[in-house]
Amino acid sequence: MSQFWSDIVNTLTPYVPGEQPQNRDYVKLNTNENPFGPSEKVFHAIDNFDRNLLKRYPDPEATKLRQSIADYYQMDLNQVFVGNGSDEVLAHSFFAFFKKNKPIAFPDITYSFYPVYANLYNIEAREFAVKDDFSIDIQSITQDCDGIILPNPNAPTSRYLELDKIKELLTLHSNKVVIVDEAYIDFGGESAVSLVNEFENLLVIQTFSKSRSLAGLRIGFAIGQAHLIEALQRVKNSFNSYPIDQLAIVAGQAAMQDVAYFKSCCEQVIQTRQWTHKQLESLGFECIESKANFILAKPLKHDAEKVYLDLKENGVLVRYFKNSKISDYLRISIDTQDNMKKLIDALTVIL
Amino acid sequence: MSQFWSDIVNTLTPYVPGEQPQNRDYVKLNTNENPFGPSEKVFHAIDNFDRNLLKRYPDPEATKLRQSIADYYQMDLNQVFVGNGSDEVLAHSFFAFFKKNKPIAFPDITYSFYPVYANLYNIEAREFAVKDDFSIDIQSITQDCDGIILPNPNAPTSRYLELDKIKELLTLHSNKVVIVDEAYIDFGGESAVSLVNEFENLLVIQTFSKSRSLAGLRIGFAIGQAHLIEALQRVKNSFNSYPIDQLAIVAGQAAMQDVAYFKSCCEQVIQTRQWTHKQLESLGFECIESKANFILAKPLKHDAEKVYLDLKENGVLVRYFKNSKISDYLRISIDTQDNMKKLIDALTVIL
Numbered sequence: 001m002s003q004f005w006s007d008i009v010n011t012l013t014p015y016v017p018g019e020q021p022q023n024r025d026y027v028k029l030n031t032n033e034n035p036f037g038p039s040e041k042v043f044h045a046i047d048n049f050d051r052n053l054l055k056r057y058p059d060p061e062a063t064k065l066r067q068s069i070a071d072y073y074q075m076d077l078n079q080v081f082v083g084n085g086s087d088e089v090l091a092h093s094f095f096a097f098f099k100k101n102k103p104i105a106f107p108d109i110t111y112s113f114y115p116v117y118a119n120l121y122n123i124e125a126r127e128f129a130v131k132d133d134f135s136i137d138i139q140s141i142t143q144d145c146d147g148i149i150l151p152n153p154n155a156p157t158s159r160y161l162e163l164d165k166i167k168e169l170l171t172l173h174s175n176k177v178v179i180v181d182e183a184y185i186d187f188g189g190e191s192a193v194s195l196v197n198e199f200e201n202l203l204v205i206q207t208f209s210k211s212r213s214l215a216g217l218r219i220g221f222a223i224g225q226a227h228l229i230e231a232l233q234r235v236k237n238s239f240n241s242y243p244i245d246q247l248a249i250v251a252g253q254a255a256m257q258d259v260a261y262f263k264s265c266c267e268q269v270i271q272t273r274q275w276t277h278k279q280l281e282s283l284g285f286e287c288i289e290s291k292a293n294f295i296l297a298k299p300l301k302h303d304a305e306k307v308y309l310d311l312k313e314n315g316v317l318v319r320y321f322k323n324s325k326i327s328d329y330l331r332i333s334i335d336t337q338d339n340m341k342k343l344i345d346a347l348t349v350i351l
Numbered sequence: 352m353s354q355f356w357s358d359i360v361n362t363l364t365p366y367v368p369g370e371q372p373q374n375r376d377y378v379k380l381n382t383n384e385n386p387f388g389p390s391e392k393v394f395h396a397i398d399n400f401d402r403n404l405l406k407r408y409p410d411p412e413a414t415k416l417r418q419s420i421a422d423y424y425q426m427d428l429n430q431v432f433v434g435n436g437s438d439e440v441l442a443h444s445f446f447a448f449f450k451k452n453k454p455i456a457f458p459d460i461t462y463s464f465y466p467v468y469a470n471l472y473n474i475e476a477r478e479f480a481v482k483d484d485f486s487i488d489i490q491s492i493t494q495d496c497d498g499i500i501l502p503n504p505n506a507p508t509s510r511y512l513e514l515d516k517i518k519e520l521l522t523l524h525s526n527k528v529v530i531v532d533e534a535y536i537d538f539g540g541e542s543a544v545s546l547v548n549e550f551e552n553l554l555v556i557q558t559f560s561k562s563r564s565l566a567g568l569r570i571g572f573a574i575g576q577a578h579l580i581e582a583l584q585r586v587k588n589s590f591n592s593y594p595i596d597q598l599a600i601v602a603g604q605a606a607m608q609d610v611a612y613f614k615s616c617c618e619q620v621i622q623t624r625q626w627t628h629k630q631l632e633s634l635g636f637e638c639i640e641s642k643a644n645f646i647l648a649k650p651l652k653h654d655a656e657k658v659y660l661d662l663k664e665n666g667v668l669v670r671y672f673k674n675s676k677i678s679d680y681l682r683i684s685i686d687t688q689d690n691m692k693k694l695i696d697a698l699t700v701i702l
Contacts, residue, residue: 002578004528004552006450014588017411028407037403046402046598052388054567054602056379057560060368084435087591099357120589177355201355209408216405216597227353237365238471240438246567247397247598251405 008122015116018319026317027339027346032155032184032294034213035269035335038251039261042214045254046247054246060237062244068256069221073193079223081232082252084243086183086207086220089232091117092239093149093203093222096231097177098123102146107136109325111155111181134159134288134296138169148173151181153189156321156331158290166192170199177228179203184292186211186266187273193223200225210293211266212255217248269293273334279344280332283351298329302351314346359473366467369670377668378690378697383506383535383645385564386620386686389602390612393565396605397598405597411588413595419607420572424544430574432583433603435594437534437558437571440583442468443590444500444554444573447582448528449474451497458487460676462506462532485510485639485647489520499524502532504540507672507682509641517543521550528579530554535643537562537617538624538685544574551576561644562617563606568599620644624685630695631683634702649680653702665697 001010018031066080083089094117098104103124106114118125128141134157141148148169153160161169170178178201180192185206193204203224209215222232236243244252255262277287277295285297299307308320308330319331334340352361369382417431434440445468449455454475457465469476479492485508492499499520504511512520521529529552531543536557544555554575560566573583587594595603606613628638628646636648650658659671659681670682685691 002582003526004448004579005582006447008450009447009582009585012585012589014585015592017408017592020408020410022410022414031408033408034406037406042405043402046397051394051397054393055385055388055564057368057371057382057384057566058569059371059373063373084594085591087593091590096357096360097355099359116589120586175354213406215408218409218593218596228355231353231356231360234360234363234365235471237367238363238467239442240436241366241368242438242569243435245569245596245599248596 012119013116015113019317021317024315026315027335027342028317029333029335029339029343030317030319032210032292032333033215034210034265034293035339036213036265038213039255039258041254041258041261042251045250049247049250056246058242058244058246058249060241062249065219065244065249065252068253069223072256072259073223075193075196075223076226078226079196079229081222081229081236082244083220083236085209085218086181086205087113088243089205089220089222090181091120092232092235093179093205094118094123095121096235097179097203097228098147100146102144104147104149105141105145106149107154109134109154109157111151114149130157130159136161138165138172141169141173143173145176147177147179149179149181151183152192153184153290153292155184155292156294156296156319156326158288158292158294158296160189160291163190163192163195167195170195170202174201177201177203179205182206183210187269187293188291196223196225200227203228208252208255211262213265214251214255217251219244219248219252269334272337272340275337276332276334276340276344283344283347294331294333296326296329296331299351304328304330307350310350311343311346314350316343316346363470364467366464370668372668375666377666378686378693379668380684380686380690380694381668381670383561383643383684384566385561385616385644386690387564387616389564390606390609392605392609392612393602396601400598400601409593409595409597409600411592413600416570416595416600416603419604420574423607423610424574426544426547426574427577429577430547430580432573432580432587433595434571434587436560436569437532437556438464439594440556440571440573441532442471443583443586444530444556445469445474446472447586448530448554448579449498453495453497455498455500456492456496457500458505460485460505460508462502465500481508487512489516489523492520492524494524496527498528498530500530500532502534503543504535504641504643506535506643507645507647507670507677509639509643509645509647511540511642514541514543514546518546521546521553525552528552528554530556533557534561538620538644539642547574547576551578554579559603559606562613564616565602565606568602570595570599570603620685623688623691626688627683627685627691627695634695634698645682645684647677647680647682650702655679655681658701661701662694662697665701667694667697
């Protein structure tokens with residue numbers, strides 16, 4: 001600490017992202033990226049962009065990118081907000097909707113950035129317990145809060161709530177903003193975007209970093225009724241006028257428009273997930289039924305941290321959450337069939 | 352407004368960036384971009400980047416980019432912070448250093464995003480008046496504040512403070528963070544980075560959007576002693592782990608390393624500024640002596656807003672600040688010699 005810091009800086013406990021090791025070429029199953037590269041149309045869009053224009057500021061509204069998202073979901077342009085990764089969209093959302101008098105509620109096992117945002121903006125966080133099987137009981141969520149956020153499927157549990165449960169949640173808490181964080185929705189779930197016009201309190205947040213294969217270009221978005229999007233625009237325009245760069249705008253637009261490639265990538269991930277699930281079970285893991293591009297798996301006869309370390313030693317990187325309610329589990333991203341075979345081979349040797 | 356917004360959202364008055372018209376091809380002298388495109392080495396870096404890696408998250412620390420900045424200024428890596436444009440760096444800096452008990456001080460004519468950040472983070476702003484010739488009297492700045500920020504050269508006045516004046520400021524306010532916002536420093540000024548190791552309270556902020564010709568890729572940075580940079584890292588890692596995308600990292604690194612091209616662009620801008628200054632004076636403008644890539648010019652016999660509108664009608668876009676202490680002036684970005692000639696020709700017809 002330092003005398004020059006604001007008080008709040010001393011209280012921050014920053015989020016720790018999954019390792020991005022630069023020193024060794026791992027089979028990288030720790031950050032839930034897409035195993036398949038971006039669409040050829042993305043490369044084409046980058047190649048065709050007049051680079052001389054990089055001297056110019058981007059369109060501050062990123063209109064073309066927002067329009068491509070609106071088109072895909074058949075929404076209006078003023079129902080779409082974009083940010084520099086869904087983490088930025090989440091941060092602005094906490095500020096715009098949750099900086100109120102009462103706490104904000106989220107599951108006790110969830111995306112570990114939520115408590116960090118709450119802390120950053122001095123918002124009281126109230127966790128609700130997921131059940132023993134990691135499922136969420138909608139009825140158990142407190143009314144004594146000013147907002148709710150949950151990922152669907154949840155991360156890192158991979159548990160999925162059907163849309164009728166989301167509707168129930170939105171109805172029970174119709175006077176608060178409910179954010180459904182759909183980072184992993186395209187791997188088998190059904191998006192709540194279809195409920196946006198019906199529920200004025202619903203904000204859906206998605207990312208280009210998983211199903212759209214563009215983690216490296218940092219694009220996230222939110223879809224909600226215009227009054228919610230306006231709040232995000234006001235915060236964004238008080239923070240950074242141009243969060244999305246020129247290449248990200250054209251690349252993101254191309255990624256959104258190549259629906260066939262997107263669907264084919266998701267389908268392959270789903271198939272590989274099913275294969276991996278079976279293999280892990282036959283190796284003595286208990287696996288949560290996943291609708292995401294990762295599997296939460298518990299080695300029944302081994303220490304999870306030791307398996308994580310042994311895998312790392314053997315060139316396979318998975319994610320392990322120490323000091324948590326899931327410290328008996330490993331979170332394993334679904335990569336190509338080849339790489340998942342390498343995981344299974346490594347586990348066969350280790351166990 | 353909406354019942355779902357946080358109270359703070361209602362109080363926000365977002366920053367309004369210069370127009371980026373999409374409908375007509377203007378001679379665009381309104382946003383102080385560089386007239387010259389990025390270095391060829393930037394194009395080369397983008398072309399040589401393995402686009403398949405766009406599926407991966409960037410290095411959250413953007414180490415290569417930060418190292419290239421550290422190398423240029425002969426600083427340590429831990430003295431460099433990067434963000435998604437200098438606007439993001441400024442926002443984090445307000446949060447990290449100015450969210451205290453006392454107000455923060457800045458000039459009454461300055462970058463109009465400062466009061467917006469202050470408002471966003473509920474920081475009281477205390478303006479100090481620039482003199483009639485727009486110069487800043489260091490001695491006039493109140494001690495009753497918890498921090499000071501000023502651009503050098505100031506924007507939109509273009510007035511420059513010599514380094515001995517910056518030293519005086521840092522010494523007078525040695526117990527507060529002083530931010531010198533050097534967006535325009537490379538067009539004739541001397542950077543205060545040379546004072547960083549001497550003054551623990553100094554943070555210098557710069558951007559790639561002006562002298563580095565990369566407004567379209569959104570990169571800004573701060574240089575200060577490690578204890579200040581650590582505060583920014585803590586805020587950044589509580590907000591967005593990966594603010595700089597993969598292509599921006601490699602392109603920014605290449606831009607920083609091509610020193611010869613950078614210097615040649617700045618030199619041409621300076622020469623064209625001198626030419627434009629003379630031409631404007633002979634057309635009856637009073638021009639502030641500029642060390643930036645723009646000129647603040649007052650039409651002595653005409654209404655400034657009318658000249659702005661007439662120029663726009665004639666396909667030349669400059670910046671006009673209505674309802675301000677400089678509403679008698681136009682801010683004119685320095686572009687290529689050809690485009691400045693178009694401005695002078697248009698003015699000759701109009702006046």
